[in-house]
Amino acid sequence: MFINRKGLRLKGIVGEKMTTNTDVVFQINNISKVYDKKIALNSVEINIKKGEVIALIGPSGAGKTTLLNTLATVIKPDKGEILLDGNSIESYKGVKELAKKIGIIRQQFDLVGPLPVIHNVLAGRLKDWGFFKSLLSLVVPQDKDLAIRALDRVGIKEKAYERTSNLSGGEQQRVAMARLLVQNPEVILADEPVSSLDPARAEDILDTLTNLAKEEGQTLIASLHSVEYAKKYFNRIIALREGKVYFDLPADKVTSELLGSLYDLKELNENGKQKENIKNHLGETQADQNGLAQDQLVQNELVHYMKELKEDE
Numbered sequence: 001m002f003i004n005r006k007g008l009r010l011k012g013i014v015g016e017k018m019t020t021n022t023d024v025v026f027q028i029n030n031i032s033k034v035y036d037k038k039i040a041l042n043s044v045e046i047n048i049k050k051g052e053v054i055a056l057i058g059p060s061g062a063g064k065t066t067l068l069n070t071l072a073t074v075i076k077p078d079k080g081e082i083l084l085d086g087n088s089i090e091s092y093k094g095v096k097e098l099a100k101k102i103g104i105i106r107q108q109f110d111l112v113g114p115l116p117v118i119h120n121v122l123a124g125r126l127k128d129w130g131f132f133k134s135l136l137s138l139v140v141p142q143d144k145d146l147a148i149r150a151l152d153r154v155g156i157k158e159k160a161y162e163r164t165s166n167l168s169g170g171e172q173q174r175v176a177m178a179r180l181l182v183q184n185p186e187v188i189l190a191d192e193p194v195s196s197l198d199p200a201r202a203e204d205i206l207d208t209l210t211n212l213a214k215e216e217g218q219t220l221i222a223s224l225h226s227v228e229y230a231k232k233y234f235n236r237i238i239a240l241r242e243g244k245v246y247f248d249l250p251a252d253k254v255t256s257e258l259l260g261s262l263y264d265l266k267e268l269n270e271n272g273k274q275k276e277n278i279k280n281h282l283g284e285t286q287a288d289q290n291g292l293a294q295d296q297l298v299q300n301e302l303v304h305y306m307k308e309l310k311e312d313e
């Protein structure tokens, strides 16, 4: 890990090649993504090991969501590649196979409001169930005990049969975490999982989320706007700025000077340099102008089926 004289442009785990290390979950090799001449990700290199609990921070527009979406295969980088457990992420075919590996938790929870909590939790099982059994679970929740146990672990067992939309934001985020427990993926990607919650609830949720990941040995990568929470609940902090890794350090090595520079220097690199960067790093690559692709992950698919079924009733 190197720190220059000003303490900037740190090179931590960034750039180390760990191809032979079986502990590596994600190997992010020099990926870039451009939207309509705006560089969202610029030659990003990161290795992520099994069981790491990582906060992704940086100013608005730094590329946090774009990076998480490339890891979730929701969008494809224009350049570079991502290996998941040593294989190209593109080789994981279909939502079921991917759902065994990756779970997602979002700010807006992706829950079906009109359905009882327990059905939303059981949506995490789609990867194991056939379609028929998934639908049957709407009538007789399969593996009810599993769902109840998951709800118990996130502290809302008594809400199992309540209409999901009646729950508070914090409780709904707990439902989403219970669904992840049932899904039991190797990696959890969380894009601002607590930004819609008040500070006390946000801390509660982060505490639960990071502890569950640690207990389950799961890798957690969460984007956050709060550097305080990043330092308090996460082991490693990766800061992005203007699509690049700005620093990548153990949480206890992140100083207030570094954080100050991460956020304060935002204005310096606008327009002209952006264009130069596009030319240098992406050559002829066309920007993806179609916006974010549809999230293909498993929970959403079942959520959709459930919604349709509910509307047919």
Ligand SMILES: Nc1ncnc2c1ncn2[C@@H]1O[C@H](COP(=O)(O)OP(=O)(O)OP(=O)(O)O)[C@@H](O)[C@H]1O
Residues within 6 Å of the ligand: 035, 036, 038, 039, 040, 058, 059, 060, 061, 062, 063, 064, 065, 066, 067, 290, 291, 292
């Ligand atoms: N679908 C899109 N179309 C065009 N530009 C996009 C699209 N998605 C992201 N961008 C641009 O890419 C850059 C990175 O965006 P991204 O959403 O990844 O940032 P972020 O770090 O998640 O920001 P925030 O903290 O505000 O969520 C931004 O400049 C953004 O405007």
Ligand SMILES: [Mg+2]
Residues within 6 Å of the ligand: 064, 065, 066, 191, 223
């Ligand atoms: Mg974002």
